[in-house]
Amino acid sequence: MTETNDAGNWVRTWGASPQAAHDGIGSLDGHPPLADVTLRQVVRISGGGRRVRIRFTNEFGTAPFTIGAAQVGLAATGGGVQPGSERVLTFSGAPAVTVPAGGPILSDPLDLPLPALAKLSISLYLPGRVETCTCHDPALDAGWTIPGNAVTAPTLPDNAEVLPVRALISAVELLPGAPAKTIVMVGDSRTDGAGSTPDANHSWPELLAERLAEHGMAAGYVSNQGISGNRLLNDGIGAAALARFDRDVLATPGLGYVVLSVGGNDIGISFAPRDDGPLADFLKMFPGAPVTTDDVIAGYRQLIARAHERGVRVYGTTIAPFEGAEICTPEGESARQTVNEWIRTGGAFDAVLDFDAVWRDPDRPSRIRADFHCGDHLHGSDAGYQALADSIDLSLFG
Known part of the structure; x- marks a missing residue:
């Protein structure tokens, strides 16, 4: 199915309302800047589907930020990714993208059959500095920061640290197998x-x-x-x-x-x-x-x-x-x-x-x-x- 034919059939299966970091409850206060770091975050979807796309957000950002690489897969225990489920996320066919200040951006759709209530691991590498982080505060689901580009790491490295907010992602959208x-x-x-x-x-x-x-x-x-x-x-x-x-x-x-x-x-x-x-x-x-x-x-x-x-x-x-x-x-x-x-x-x-x-x-x-x-x-x-x-x-x- 082409992306053109996909249009209009998408449903949102997970969401987190974007906020400015300073308008939350302060979970990012004192947190090291997000720069040359990988964010790995786990989300549990609701309904299932056969194709997926991720909505990234810079809606409260004061400057653009760059996603140098991104990947999605089925989450494994302890921050890992289930082997064989990994999929590289692209943006208009490219592996990297600059997200404009004040705006969101959608990844390209990709094939990844997902059952209802599946847990997804979403990883994104930030080669530069995120001046102001659009987030959801707090996150009640696991998330970590990892130094450098660890997007493809199959397990969570020992140097990972807890990420206390839902950072830079705001939705997971799917093409379901039937009207939904x-x-x-x-x-x-x-x-x-x-x-x-x-x-x-x-x-x-x-x-x-x-x-x-x-x-x-x-x-x-x-x-x-x-x-x-x-x-x-x-x-x-x-x-x-x-x-x-x-x-x-x-x-x-x-x-x-x-x-x-x-x-x-x-x-x-x-x-x-x-x-x-x-x-x-x-x-x-x-x-x-x-x-x-x-x-x-x-x-x-x-x-x-x-x-x-x-x-x-x-x-x-x-x-x-x-x-x-x-x-x-x-x-x-x-x-x-x-x-x-x-x-x-x-x-x-x-x-x-x-x-x-x-x-x-x-x-x-x-x-x-x-x-x-x-x-x-x-x-x-x-x-x-x-x-x-x-x-x-x-x-x-x-």
């Missing part, structure tokens, strides 16, 4: 998987992907566009959902459904205690005036309208409890209840996923069940995220 659709989740740290076990694929979108794969569903392709600390209306940690929606959602190949699970940080930060303690330093990461429940609802309506304009169904999740977390106040809890009531009864979403009902403690509904949070009363445990994934009606994606 991608589900895009837009959210904050709870969607990103904060609190779950690293390298275990226990965010609720990944766990939902497992359920979809088990049932062989055509909409078994999942792109997790959660950003830890993200908000609906204002920038801060990552661009606001309203600002990044076209790039992270509407431009997704094979887009079929959108799940909105954002807005909790808008409420929590707007109604957080104002004092001079440690919380005050945390809140400095979130610029902009406090917002109201009407503002949050208006933001939902905007995203719903923009998705519906493309003929895409939009499902909304209710905002789960966060009493016990430092940012929680009675006013914030009241605002959460107001927004959740609108999500459930307003009729604007095509369906509602009631995450609040799944997570809340029956004896104290303003708190998460003790076994469903990771200890901070805010983010999920592995069991909590599994409960969210299990609560979703798969027929919504049929």
